[in-house]
Amino acid sequence: MNPIVVFDLDGVLLDFAASWAQCASWELGRPIQKVSDAYDLQERYALSARECHRVWSAFHRDTWWERVPSHDSAWDTVCNVEAAGGSIWAVTNVDAHWVHARAISLGGLIPSGRIICLGEDASAHHRAEILEALHAQAFVDDQVANVNAAVGIIAAPVLLHQSYQGQEEPAHGVTVIDDLLDFPVVIESLFKAAQSA
Known part of the structure; x- marks a missing residue:
């Protein structure tokens, strides 16, 4: 076997991180910069909880899972x-x-x-x-x-x-x-x- x-x-x-950051830039209408090596994406890209929620909603709503x-x-x-x-x-x-x-x-x-x-x-x-x-x-x-x-x-x-x-x-x-x-x-x-x- x-x-x-x-x-x-x-x-x-x-x-995944590159796709998520691209989705974040698109959804938030601004460039997203990595500010730390944190695993948590909100912390990694210095986003507010509201911004992070918007990005996740867009990632799930659109075809982002297919484009990673x-x-x-x-x-x-x-x-x-x-x-x-x-x-x-x-x-x-x-x-x-x-x-x-x-x-x-x-x-x-x-x-x-x-x-x-x-x-x-x-x-x-x-x-x-x-x-x-x-x-x-x-x-x-x-x-x-x-x-x-x-x-x-x-x-x-x-x-x-x-x-x-x-x-x-x-x-x-x-x-x-x-x-x-x-x-x-x-x-x-x-x-x-x-x-x-």
Whole structure:
């Protein structure tokens, strides 16, 4: 059986922050500047709660979920993992009715049947439950809490370090990478073990 490898979408395969900032500029009628490395978008772009609500409303109302571009390294990374024998899945904290839009954003990289939408209120624990149910062997995410929750559940929990402020420290057993293209190298041993079994 091929090792199941799960990717987070926003911040890992997809450049959600760029799309959200573009939507914010359009909705608010002014340029939006990043002022911090906070994960929270309101804080990252120094917006009021009212402005942030307007942007989220526009993002949901219009076709922004379909237009989130992939990061430059997304295709190469996923194709390398697939070529090595990985069975690719994705998980995201958006509501299930956006699954088709997420598949459009990915441009065929991962089919909609392999995209799991947990809902915007899902916790790191919910992701860990999905990883366990899938019998996933590797997982990459840009949020420390999500990766830490996977420790002990999967063989290779990997954090794509994005320099977000205020996140917890990676747990013992988490591999930290700065470039998504390093992910296939980190999990290479999983594929060797699967091939020899």
